[in-house]
Amino acid sequence: MDKKIEFAVAVIGAGPAGLAAAAGAAGAGAKSVVVIDRDNRAGGILNQCIHDGFGLHRYNESLSGPEYAEREKQVLLNYETAGKITILSETFVQDLIPESYGFPLAVMSTGSFRIIRAATVILAMGCRERTAGAISLPGTRPAGILTAGTAQRLMNIQNINVGRRAVIIGSGDIGLIMARRLTLEGAEVAAVTDIQPYPGGLDRNVRQCLHDFNIPLLLSTGVVKVHGNKRVEGITVAQLDSKNRLNLQTSTYIPCDTILLSVGLIPEHELARSAGAALDPATQGPVVDQHLMTTVPGLFACGNVLQVHDLVDFVSEEAEYAGACAAEMALNQFRSTGRVIQSGNTILPIKVGSNLRYVLPHTISKPGRVTLSMRVTAPEINFRVCVARLEKSDNRILLTKTFTRVSPSEMLRFAFNCDTVEPLEVYGESF
Amino acid sequence: MKIYDAVIVGAGVIGCAAARTLAQTNLSILVIEKEPDTGFGISSKNSGVVHSGIHYTPGTNRAVCNVRGNQMMEDLCSELCVPFKRTGKITVAFTEEQTQSLTKLLEQGKANGVPGIRLIDREKMEKLQPGIVGTTAIYTPSTGIVSPYELTIALAESAYANGVEFKFNHTVRSIDIPDRQKKYFLLHTETNTFSAKVIINAAGLGSADIARMAGIDEYTLYPCRGEYYVLDKRLKEALNLLIYPVPGAHDSGLGIHLTNTVDGNILIGPSNEYIIDDEDTATTIDIMETLREEGHHLLPSLSSTDFIRSFAGIRPKLAPPEEGGFRDFVIESRRDVRGFINLIGIESPGLTASPAIAEQVKELVGQLLPLRDRKDFIQGRPVIHNTPFLKKRFSDCSHDEKKTLISQNPDYGSIVCRCEEITLAEIKTAAARTIGPVTFAGIKYRTRAMMGRCQGGFCLQRLTEILRESFGITVDTQTLKGPGTELFTGPLRPSSCPLGKES
Incomplete structure (x- = not known):
């Protein structure tokens, strides 16, 4: 060959x-x-x-x-x-x-x-996109269940109408965008739900896609059951208690013919x-x-x-x-x-510290300018991210970035001039 | 009106197996099915296991048809080009009580003529499946796996190639039995009436109702639901063979277990729950949680992203909830309603038993009508056998084989389902060879498109285009599984240019 x-x-x-x-x-x-x-x-x-x-x-x-x-x-x-x-x-x-x-x-x-x-x-x-199967959506598996991105392609590229009355599970950005899109095309969006106590998408999308169109956003809400053997007939949702279990006493049935998923x-x-x-x-x-x-x-x-x-x-x-x-x-x-690129350099790991879900890159092989990106584990106000030497010492903090608000839905991204060859830790904390 | 020698009610695996076996004779045969395709009921929603036959009382229809069906399955699958694998199975005891049950199972298995059955110790268990828990086990090397929907489709295609007729989307509403005025049965659906000398009732969950239409009211079916998880193919190497717990005496199923599928997924399930509505294939939060826990217990390397789909199937049980366990399959030719053959309560191991049940049906029909074997019977599936390389999935081909295929048919170079690597050529053939109407579920069962980890996120939109462009099925008539399951409400707005094409 x-x-x-x-x-x-x-x-x-x-x-x-x-x-x-x-x-x-x-x-x-x-x-x-x-x-x-x-x-x-x-x-x-x-x-x-x-x-x-x-x-x-x-x-x-x-x-x-x-x-x-x-x-x-x-x-x-x-x-x-x-x-x-x-x-x-x-x-x-x-x-x-x-x-x-x-x-x-x-x-x-x-x-x-x-x-x-x-x-x-x-x-x-x-x-x-994560699917109905991936989130173990309970109930039946009729026609009318789509991921939000698939629905978006069908509507915007293929000129296909996906439904008349929808419930959107998950408040990721595509779900929020599709809530508005369906509304503009004359469909009714009965609700957008999320299991988290905060929305999964960007703030501006919550405002522009839900609030501006009076679409209810049901937070801390999970799915009890999808109904309908042929086409979707409705969905039962309920609130999650403090232990993240569905409180079935709060079960609400929402009639709909379409379920869109925006769950990650x-x-x-x-x-x-x-x-x-x-x-x-x-x-x-x-x-x-x-x-x-x-x-x-x-x-x-x-x-x-x-x-x-x-x-x-x-x-x-x-x-x-x-x-x-x-x-x-x-x-x-x-x-x-x-x-x-890496020849002669030791690869130093970056440790993911408190309150952060991940940090990129995972390793640094050479001093120089590094773009760090990360997500927090939960929404916080008055939050700072510190880049520090892993080794505990008095002067371990190399860089601090402060934020008035942070949320898992918004990636934090900033440059760091790395002039050390010591292992690093990046962590977050409220102040 | 055409008078069929035999009308089979139900195009599940039992109905299709019976149709193919009877197609070897001179009879004219019609299969009536309420769904738009074969195997849309319980035949497609099970573990896909070809059981060895250790679980049932010697001499019963269940035991006899299971062992015989297991013997027949390998040749049948090879004739029909259906993936089949003899994996073997271990039934594991964890407690002293279960160890005693194992001895009983061993004796029962031997009495049933299960080949190669034996007790194995920890060392041998560990050898067969490293990391396995439990103290002692029964090993049945004859247990295998088959694709339940592919088998059903293949049986139907073979029957169809041999002249069997099919009517899909037809629900039998009433039956007139022969009397002094007329010699034949009349089967009425919403729109048609069909006439038959012999009726074979293979209606699965509906078989007790069909019997009742002929005045036979002694059967009641109790729907019993089983929920499953499908796991990502990433774990395909994790399980060498099937592993089952020892079932309790009154269990209505064989216990939650891990099953390989011929396609490389692993199934966790099934649960066991009597329900009221025999169409209620919903999955439930509690049982799915149990299955997830069980899965993590049985397969420690399982991650939460490995669960790609859940589904549920329903067993048509003759044993009521208060009785539990299993009653024997009803395989009978009625004396009171001459010409009426009942196949009722065919739950597990019905898939395994299907070819053996079909043999018995042929014998029963032979007692009612003169049978002559045809010399021109076509063994295989012409549609598959005449298409080069269709016997093997494109995704299973080597680079050189793929190259050859693409040079013969350019459509093999175009991927439609990227998770399962299904090509345009395979989608087009599947749609073309579908006997009844083309549906998304039918395409799925024939090709595996939409069955991968993205569950159609990528290919659904492509399939929509292919069905519209190559098969003229407009978007508002594209269905998941027949009338009432329309996927879309139509075009978003009127368009002078073809849908999806830029002007």
Whole structure:
């Protein structure tokens, strides 16, 4: 078999992460970048997000999803014209098994199956929605139960109406957006429920999608039973007590013909796992160092396959950086000659301290500027995050960031100039 | 009106097995089914286990058909290209009382003619399944697993290829039995009347009702629900063979257990709960919690993200709740209603027993009508056997095989369901070979699309397009499982350009 490396960087996925990663790689000097995408049109989930609110950080204006995607695609266009970036659409990566000499990727599309080889690979496949099965939705399994993102695609891309009266389980951002979308299309949204005592999505979405349309948000509320053998007929919900058990005395039956689920997103980590990359149980994405490289040398990850983001602007930022790192590695040497970026450095772990669910990156291999991202375990006011030396000492705190409000639904993200080679801990506390 | 030699009521695994066996003869046969497809009832909602036959009293229909069905299953599955695997099973004792029950089971199994059955000690148990708990066990190497829906579909396709007719979405509402004026049975559905010399009642949960329509009112069925969890394929290597607890004397099922499926998932279940409504396949919070706990206990490496789906099936039990346990299968040709054959109370091990029950049905029909075996009987499924590589799923092929397939049919290169790696070619064939109306559940059972960890999140929208574009099924008529289960309410707004296409 031909073992020639065709591409310096292969990017899997052409959503916001893949587009920015490819641009980042080409911008850093990679001469041959391939982007492999399963859809017929680059842009990923942005294409179905016809609401606005994208790009406030990156472009200082409020864009719709497709508009944001177009801006990102414009950047790629010049590289494509120059022959530096190739996009393979409607193409699936079958498997990805690292070899000593580059990454062979088995790719297939209608009428074609071939192996392509790249020096480095960037995973940018995004995430998938948790399903009714995954949350053990009790009751029957009739027609009319969809994840919110599937409903969004059906309505916004395929012009298909999914129902007339809906209950939305889970208050993740897509659920909130879909509550408004259904209402605007003349459907009734009877309620949005969440088992948590706080909403799962961004504050601005709660205000703009629920409050503005008088859609009730039932917090600390769980599902007792889905009714209907053929099409959904209704749903019984009840409040959760202090021990998180359903209090059946508060059971309420809500008639509806549709149930949408917005109960969390899971990184599409299957390729990472099959390539042998270590996964973080908290994020369900791969473990990475500050260059966003996984535990498999030459394999990078960015965007929602790494950690589920709430703002696409940060996806793009993260992915551009991953692209640049992957390009740098590919340009210096192929992975067979060693871990260029990390050579000579010890890999220092970052410990996840109190009140934080996770912290990225997982390790630091070299002093320099590091972007830290993290989520808190519960909503707090007057909160600070401290980056400190793990070793207890008087001057252990290296950086403190304060926030007036924090919530698990909003990722915290800030830069840290790491000038130490000692193990670190990042923790949060109220003050 | 056409007079059928035999009308089979019910296109579950029993009805379809009977149809295929009778299709080997000169008879004209019709199968009437209330659902839009085969196996939408209890045949698709069980553990998919091909039992060895240790659990039932020697000489009963249950014991005889179980052991015989187990013997027949491997050849049958190979003839029909249905995935089957002889995994073996261990039935484990934890207490002194259970150890004594094991001895009884061993004797019973031997009396039933279960091949290779033996008691094994801890050491051997550990060898078969490292990490297993319990003190002693019975090992039955003949226990296997099969895809219950694929078997049912395959039996139907084979019967259909041999001239058996099917009427789906037809519920039998009443039956006129033969009398002086007319020689034949009349079966009335909402819209049609069919006439038959012989009726075979294989209506599963509805079989007591069908019998009652013919004036046979001695049977009552007690629906008994079993809930299951389906686990992610990630755990496929975790379980070498089936592991069951020793059932108690009055249990209505065989206890919560782990079962491999031929597709690589693991099932946890089933529970055991008598219910009122025989269509109530709801899962319940309490039982799902028990199953999760049991799962974590039996499979310590289980993580909360490994639960991908729950479902429930319903056993048509002849034993009322206060009695518990099992009553024998009713397999009878009625003397009072000549020409009426009852198959009632066929719960576990009905799937295993299905080919053996079909043999008995053929014998009973032979006592009523002259039977001649056909010389031109087609053993397999032409639709599968004539399509290269369909005997094997694309996802199970090697790189070279995939390459060849794609070069022969470009649609093999287009993935529709990415979790299970199901291609456009497989979806199109499945829709084309469906005997009745095409439904999403039918596509699911034929291909495994939507059965993976994302549960259709990705492929549902693609399937919608394929059914519309390649099969002309408009979005407002696309159903999950027949009339009343429409998935969508129609187009969002009138459109001059085709749905989903950019102008």
